[in-house]
Amino acid sequence: VQMTQSPSYLAASPGESVSISCKASKSISNNLAWYQEKPGKANKLLIHSGSTLQSGTPSRFSGSGSGTDFTLTIRSLESEDFAVYYCQQYNEYPLTFGSGTKLEIK
Amino acid sequence: EVQILETGGGLVKPGGSLRLSCATSGFNFNDYFMNWVRQAPGKGLEWVAQIRNKNYNYATYYAESLEGRVTISRDDSKSSVYLQVSSLRAEDTAIYYCTSLTHWGQGVMVTVSS
Numbered sequence: 001v002q003m004t005q006s007p008s009y010l011a012a013s014p015g016e017s018v019s020i021s022c023k024a025s026k027s028i029s030n031n032l033a034w035y036q037e038k039p040g041k042a043n044k045l046l047i048h049s050g051s052t053l054q055s056g057t058p059s060r061f062s063g064s065g066s067g068t069d070f071t072l073t074i075r076s077l078e079s080e081d082f083a084v085y086y087c088q089q090y091n092e093y094p095l096t097f098g099s100g101t102k103l104e105i106k
Numbered sequence: 107e108v109q110i111l112e113t114g115g116g117l118v119k120p121g122g123s124l125r126l127s128c129a130t131s132g133f134n135f136n137d138y139f140m141n142w143v144r145q146a147p148g149k150g151l152e153w154v155a156q157i158r159n160k161n162y163n164y165a166t167y168y169a170e171s172l173e174g175r176v177t178i179s180r181d182d183s184k185s186s187v188y189l190q191v192s193s194l195r196a197e198d199t200a201i202y203y204c205t206s207l208t209h210w211g212q213g214v215m216v217t218v219s220s
Contacts, residue, residue, distance in 0.1 A: 033207065035151075042110070043151075043203070043210040054208070086151055090207070093167045095141070095153040
């Protein structure tokens with residue numbers, strides 16, 4: 001299953017809201033996770049099952065979608081949110097990741 | 107506190123082999139499927155292999171690009187997982203992460219170069 005993530009780069013200001021899209025090449029039901037990558041830190045699982053927040057994920061993060069189209073939305077961006085985000089499907093093997101979205105401060 | 111520590115990386119010549127180890131603590135290791143995921147310099151994440159837990163007979167799955175050259179294994183008594191990689195190529199140069207997909211290590215660097 002190919003995961004097409006967009007945009008690859010996003011610039012926003014603190015307090016703004018942003019959305020990241022992830023499209024699967026075939027239906028993956030809701031078997032999709034979102035991860036956050038920051039330099040010097042372990043990758044962090046934010047959301048699983050398409051829309052379920054992992055324990056510890058702030059409520060300004062939300063996930064939506066099922067089938068082939070998914071969205072990660074971050075409302076009221078905080079400075080700690082500027083990072084790289086990946087989607088990943090775990091509906092079938094091989095597990096596959098999106099190409100990543102780098103969220104930078106405008 | 108969850109801790110995941112990968113070891114065994116380093117500089118390897120093309121055609122060589124390497125065994126990566128991953129020691130974990132702080133979560134119920136036996137309950138989780140464990141994975142290796144890699145990231146080439148400046149690139150995105152690429153899943154490498156998964157080993158399921160005892161309930162699923164330790165079934166293993168591999169990325170097609172590495173199948174035949176990698177073997178994943180686990181030792182539940184040590185809460186550890188391993189990755190044996192052979193016939194290494196320059197394109198295998200990457201940070202290799204041990205992960206349950208819920209919990210991630212900081213990764214270990216593998217460089218394949220003559």
